[in-house]
Amino acid sequence: MVYIDIQHREVTLKLVYYGPALSGKTTNLQQLHACMLGHTGGELVTLDTRDDRTLFFDLLPLEFETRGGFKIRLKLFTVPGQVIHNATRKIVLQGADGVAFIADSRVAQTRGNNESFANLKQNLRDNGLDFDDIALVIQFNKRDLPGIRSDAEVKRIATKGKEPVFTAVATEGRGVPETFKGLAALSWKKLDAKFNFADRFGVTHDDFMERIDELFAPVGSGDGGSGS
Template identity: 55%
Template sequence: MVQINLEQREVTLKIVYYGPALSGKTTNLEAIHKLLDPGLCGRLMELDTADDRTLFFDLMPVVFRTESGFTVKVKLFTAPGQVMHDSTRRIILKGADGVAFVADSQMHLHKSNSDSWRGLTKNLKANGLEIGKIPVVIQFNKRDLPNIRSDEEIAMMANNGKEPVFKAVATRGEGVIETLEGILREAWRSLDQNFNMEQKLRIGEESFIRHVIKTKPGSHVQGGGL
């Protein structure tokens, strides 16, 4: 849950990238790190093993200051995807303000996507959170690979659900900023509703989004939303 420290005038939001193993959560963070203004985002902390698989989590903070003098920290985490790290996933999800679920678009990985989603539901519950109540967006990553779920199918399924859906090729940085923007909007709206963020920080949703998603001058980002 968002940490608001009025004395130190600090607000910390936590966004978790969740999804099955090797679906590209770390790649999302790496792309964001490359695309965002280096003056805003801190070092990307990756805790991976030799075979490039996340052992504990990755963390990247994006910090900005509002005109009213508040320091706003948006901390982006990835949860480890491998099945055995379930307790770590639960710890990472603790106090999350939003979840970006990174699904693998490949047809044959449908089951790992759904298993991971069920795990998310269970782990949120263990933290006293509920899947329908916490802001969640879904990203279909690896759109450049063969044998993937079709755009039409994804569009149709997205229409039936309430979670915003994005398409991405994280290795090329496509769609990652859109996904980030999507989850930030969802998270902001939910927090504003519960904690009156706009009044406390004296910034609106658009201003919040513009502050975080300040891309590096000259970096080209392709759209990935539906």
């Protein structure tokens, strides 16, 4: 779970993008990296193979500092979607504070989505993580393709669960920032309830989200606070 370094006033959160093969996990991180240009703490690492776009994981390290001088690091990962890489998925999921489940909106991909979601629950259990303790948001991606679930169907699915649901066309960047912000907000809310960051470290939810918003601002347009 979250790594807290009191001496150096640092908190590290791990956020994982999960979902079936080719649902758009890698594209989400690529789009985030592009629109946060100048705010990221490093390069986006991508490992491609013939049978899946991501063999191991993508790492998008972000770093910024709150007004109270507290440094917050965000580490974003994706997992490989193919079943044969389940051991890798389980490893990447270790210590996750939040998960964005990227589903394929096409009706034909329903089974793949369901199997991947069940696999997420199982791998969390295998890692000793409580599904209810993890911040989880769901993104229905590929809204530009034919044969997708209607907006009404997506809304109906959203009402059945407690997880925030977003829609996206990740290849165009639509819905990508919203999904990330939703995941970041929910992750911080759950961690704050557990560790009382506001009182212990002087970092409120509003402080945190203000810095998240600044990650999407052009470099030099504000006071920033991000590392490079």
